[in-house]
Structure formats: C-alpha cells, structure tokens
Amino acid sequence: MKSSPKRLINKVVSLEEALAFIDDGCTLMFGGFGGVGNPPTLIQGILDKGVKDLTLIGNDTGFPTIGIGKIVSQRRAKKIIVSHIGSNPNAGQYMMDGTLEVEFSPQGTLAERIRAGGVGLAGILTDVGLDSMVEEGKQKITINGNAYLVETALTADVSIIHAKRADTFGNLIYETSARNTNPLVAMAGTITIVEADEIVEVGELDPEEIVTPGVYVDRVVQSKGVDWTWAWE
Numbered sequence: 001m002k003s004s005p006k007r008l009i010n011k012v013v014s015l016e017e018a019l020a021f022i023d024d025g026c027t028l029m030f031g032g033f034g035g036v037g038n039p040p041t042l043i044q045g046i047l048d049k050g051v052k053d054l055t056l057i058g059n060d061t062g063f064p065t066i067g068i069g070k071i072v073s074q075r076r077a078k079k080i081i082v083s084h085i086g087s088n089p090n091a092g093q094y095m096m097d098g099t100l101e102v103e104f105s106p107q108g109t110l111a112e113r114i115r116a117g118g119v120g121l122a123g124i125l126t127d128v129g130l131d132s133m134v135e136e137g138k139q140k141i142t143i144n145g146n147a148y149l150v151e152t153a154l155t156a157d158v159s160i161i162h163a164k165r166a167d168t169f170g171n172l173i174y175e176t177s178a179r180n181t182n183p184l185v186a187m188a189g190t191i192t193i194v195e196a197d198e199i200v201e202v203g204e205l206d207p208e209e210i211v212t213p214g215v216y217v218d219r220v221v222q223s224k225g226v227d228w229t230w231a232w233e
Contacts, residue, residue, distance in 0.1 A: 008169040008202050012220045019045050021158050021191045021219070026051075029114070029156035029189055030058040031182030034087060035067030037174075039162040039195035041224045043070055055079045057114070057154055059107065059181050061088040075099065081154065083107035106134065109151055111184060116153035118187025118216075123152045159189025162223070163212070166196035167203070170217025171210045179211065186216045193219045 019042075022028065028046075032038035046054075047070060054077045061082060062069030071077055073090040079101040085091035094100035105113065112124050125148035129135050139150040161182040164175035172194060174182055186192050194217050 010168045025053045026157040027055040029159040031161040031185040033180040035062040037178035038067030057081045061085045061091040113154045114184045117155035159192040163196045165198045170214030172212040
C-alpha cells in the first residue's frame with residue numbers, strides 16, 4: 001500500500017511574524033523598479049516597527065513617499081547598493097551630506113550580481129565600466145586578450161518581494177512589469193518574504209504561469225494594498 005504524499009508546508013504568516021526576521025542593521029534586498037513591484041505592506045511594517053541602520057540592495061530608491069523610498073526618506077538606511085537614485089531627491093541630499101553611503105552599480109551589472117548571489121556564484125565578469133570611475137578599487141582579469149572587471153555577487157539577510165498571486169507554499173505569479181527584479185531578488189536572500197495580493201491553495205495556480213517556485217520562498221504575507229500617494233516631501 002502506497003503512503004499518501006506529505007502535505008506541502010504552509011508558509012503563510014502574519015505581518016508581525018514576517019517582520020521578526022528584519023532587525024536593525026540587517027541587509028535587506030528588495031524587488032521592483034521605481035516603486036512598482038516593491039512590497040508596500042512589508043515596507044510600511046518595517047517603518048512602523050522602527051527598524052533602522054539598514055543596508056538596502058535593489059534597483060533604485062523609488063520616490064520619496066513611494067515604495068522603498070519611504071525607508072530612505074525616513075533615514076532608516078545607512079547604505080544603499082543601487083543603479084540610480086535620480087527619482088528620490090532625498091537620497092541625493094543624504095549622499096551629499098555624508099549621512100547615506102551609496103554604491104552605484106550599472107543596472108544590468110546589478111541584476112547579474114543579484115542573480116549570481118542567488119545561484120551561489122562568487123561574482124561575475126563584465127567589461128561594463130572599464131576605463132571609468134566604475135572600475136576604481138575592483139580587480140581586473142584578462143581572458144583571451146580581453147579585460148574584464150570582477151563584480152562580486154550580492155546576497156542579503158532578508159529579501160522582500162511583491163507578487164500578484166502566491167499559493168501557500170510560495171509559488172509566485174507577478175503582475176506584468178511589477179515582476180522587474182523580483183524573481184532575482186527572491187533567490188538571493190537567506191530569508192525571502194513575499195507579499196502577495198492574492199493567496200490561494202497549492203494546485204490553484206497554473207504551473208505554466210509560475211515564475212518563482214516556492215523552494216525559494218520562506219514566508220508569505222497577505223498584502224493590504226498599494227498606497228500610490230505621489231506627494232513629494
């Protein structure tokens with residue numbers, strides 16, 4: 001007689017349980033682009049909890065009152081690793097006055113560094129940034145007569161991402177462009193927390209639509225919705 005298969009782990013938790021993994025001084029990686037695809041409920045929870053001295057890794061710093069930009073604007077980050085900060089003037093001001101350390105990485109290079117971290121590589125080789133300020137302090141390698149920069153892989157204590165739909169095991173479907181960088185970020189965190197607009201039972205998602213498999217996900221939180229307040233502070 002065959003034994004019945006074990007039930008898959010239910011990873012759905014409350015916001016408070018998820019936030020227990022995020023403390024002062026941790027390295028936090030986030031998905032999304034310009035605020036779209038950032039997990040709003042988790043970000044607001046981080047602010048409400050009073051977490052500070054974060055190292056943030058993601059594509060950009062959002063807008064002053066949108067997405068990850070809220071954390072930056074409220075001075076909860078001590079360092080950011082991003083491709084640009086142009087949409088958040090607060091980030092630029094903090095960088096100029098020396099209260100925020102900023103490491104810039106070209107957008108494609110940044111994405112590949114995150115992907116490398118997620119798959120266990122130590123880094124990548126790229127010719128982007130050669131003979132520019134980008135190469136300062138970085139190792140150079142010559143292969144077949146061509147020079148490359150060594151860009152180290154990026155990982156985080158916690159990754160936070162936003163999905164359109166998730167099942168209780170953490171299989172994920174994204175909303176069009178909100179998918180931007182989320183699948184890569186999901187792989188690169190020691191703990192990955194997903195905020196989902198809709199949570200369903202295992203088996204209810206079309207396998208052909210699943211982008212991130214649940215093996216990369218540790219916790220799933222129900223989203224409370226997005227606050228698109230386009231006010232500049």
